[in-house]
Amino acid sequence: MRTIYGAAGAMLLLLIGLSIVGFASAAPAPAPTAKVDVNTLPPIVSAAKPAPVSFNAEKAVNAYLGTVKGEARARSDAYFEGGYALLLVDAIYAVAIAALLLWLRISARMRDVAQSVTRSRFWQAPIYVILFLIVTTVAGFPLAVYEGFIREHAYGLSNMSFMQWLGDFAKGFGVQLLFGTIVLTLIYAAVRASGRRWWMWGWLIAMIFGVIGAVIVPVFIAPLFNNYYPLREGPVKAEILSLARSNGIPVTNVYEFNASRQSKRISANVSGFLGTTRISMTDNLLNRTTPRETYAVLGHEMGHYVLSHNAIGLTWFGLVLFVAFAFVNWGYRRLTEVFGGNWDVRAIDDPAGLPVAMALVSVFFLVATPVTNTITRTLEAQADIFGLNTARQPDGFATVTLKLSEYRKLDPSPLEEFVFYDHPSGRSRITMAMRWKAEHLNDPDIKAGPVSPQ
Ligand SMILES: [Zn+2]
Known part of the structure; x- marks a missing residue:
């Protein structure tokens, strides 16, 4: 960290130095002597503006x-409101599983198994982690079936048979097992090496x-679940x-995938x-x-791309x-x-x-829900206004929002939107679109476009 700050400090001094040199050499510039013709620019909005459409x-x-x-x-x-309750249910369920693993000393026994397999503390971590991920996934399976399969079907949102759903669940578990084990093994190695600053x-x-x-993810993980073309x-x-080209997006980066397989x-x-x-x-x-509607949605997605939202979100x-x-360090x-x-945990x-x-x-993440939602909702609202400006489809944007x-x-209270919405609500989005339209009524493409209901 010190070297990064050192480099940043050196850059800052260099910039300050350069700007001082710049000011010093600019100071004694001679006064202009040539006559300058000043023409007034024509107004942006023509004086012969037609009467606004009602x-x-x-x-x-x-x-x-x-x-x-x-x-x-x-x-x-x-x-959607059921989702609010599920946030709490998920957290309680996770805490309950952890409590059972601890008080029944299942976790301590899994650690003892790992210790009996190898004396290497490095390799004990992945053995424990694999056991942990298997046990917690099995314990969480009923809730996963309810949330991912039963509830989605009840609201007519899922296209999957149970076996298809189970296949995707198994693949997701495989990915989680692979990456979860690698990440947690490395974190445990860092914990042993760094002591109090482990976190x-x-x-x-x-x-x-x-x-x-x-x-x-887009190259190796997403294609496990869907076909991209x-x-x-x-x-x-066309x-x-x-x-895409007009926004400087490499054209090969626009893909379609068969999401209808799932929903x-x-x-x-x-x-x-x-x-x-x-x-x-x-x-x-x-x-x-x-x-x-398609252009309206794609304009929004192009906003994410052009505004580097993946890097900003990360x-x-x-x-x-x-x-x-x-x-976690404090609470642990x-x-x-x-x-x-009681837990036999050190x-x-x-x-x-x-x-x-x-x-x-x-x-932590239950309590932080309004914070994480506000981060994404703010970026989503930026993508919305970018999309309106580039695709110029306020009514397409409004009707796709209804879909x-x-x-x-569609229409939550402001507090509800602040806490639970990771995207702007339907009311916020359609309000943005119609406000945009009101300011562009005389543009030829908007005049020729669909008439909004009144
Ligand atoms: Zn978005």
Whole structure:
């Protein structure tokens, strides 16, 4: 760290030095003697502005929101609000599993097994971690079935048979087992090597793997679950690629994938990092939306790409994770001081204490929900306004937002949105779109576009 600060300090001094030299040489410049002609620029808005079309943004927002009503609105609200309770249920469930592993001394026994297999403390860690991940996944399986399969079917969002779902679950578990074991083994090695400052080194290792994960997910992990292929030919593709080129996005980075294998959800995403950043849209998006809606969504995704949201998001989450590691360090000491004897769990370098750390992580991220949601929701709102400016489809954006209400409540209270929303709500998004439209009513493309309900 010292060398980084040293280098940064040297750069700062160099910059200050250069700017002083710059000011010194600029000071004695001669006064201008040549006559300068000054022409006034024509106003941006022509004086012969036509009378504005009758359009009331607020009325349009309410009219759009009013189109999702009755059964559809009730189901959307129930699905999303159920998610609030599940946040709490997930955390309680995780803490309960950890408590059972500790008080029944299952965790201590798993550590003893690892110690009986090898005397190497390095290799004891992965043996314990593999046992831990298997036991916790089995224990969490009923909740995973409910949340991932039963509930999704109950709301008509899933396209999967149980065997298909189980196949994806098994693949996900395989990926988790591989990377979880590697990361936790290295963190335990760092814990033994660094003593009291283990949590800073643990955080650093987690961040490095966060970056590696972000780079390899679109190339090696995502294709395990779906087929990715270039966009199919046609006028929509031509328009999307033009939009991409105009925003400086390498055209090969626009993909389609068969998300309909898993669900009916309309979505698209920007994944990857450094060299592997790419925009992918679901087949559901292309099949269930109009071209205007598709451009609106793609404009949003291009915003994520152009504004480097993956790097910015990783930075923000790095800060949150730093606090999380500090919290685990603090909480682990307190809890093992009191209960360590009952659990047969020793200091942080004892793998048998992993359930304590995992329970603390669950509690931390439950409490941090408004913070992590506000980070993503803020970036999403930036992508929204970028998308409106580049795709210029305020009504397409509004109608596709209504379609997203299948899985996101449209009209929450501001506090509810602050706490629970990782994307802006339907009301916020349609308000943004109609406000944008109100300021662009006289643009030829907007004039010729769809008429908003009033
Ligand atoms: Zn987004």
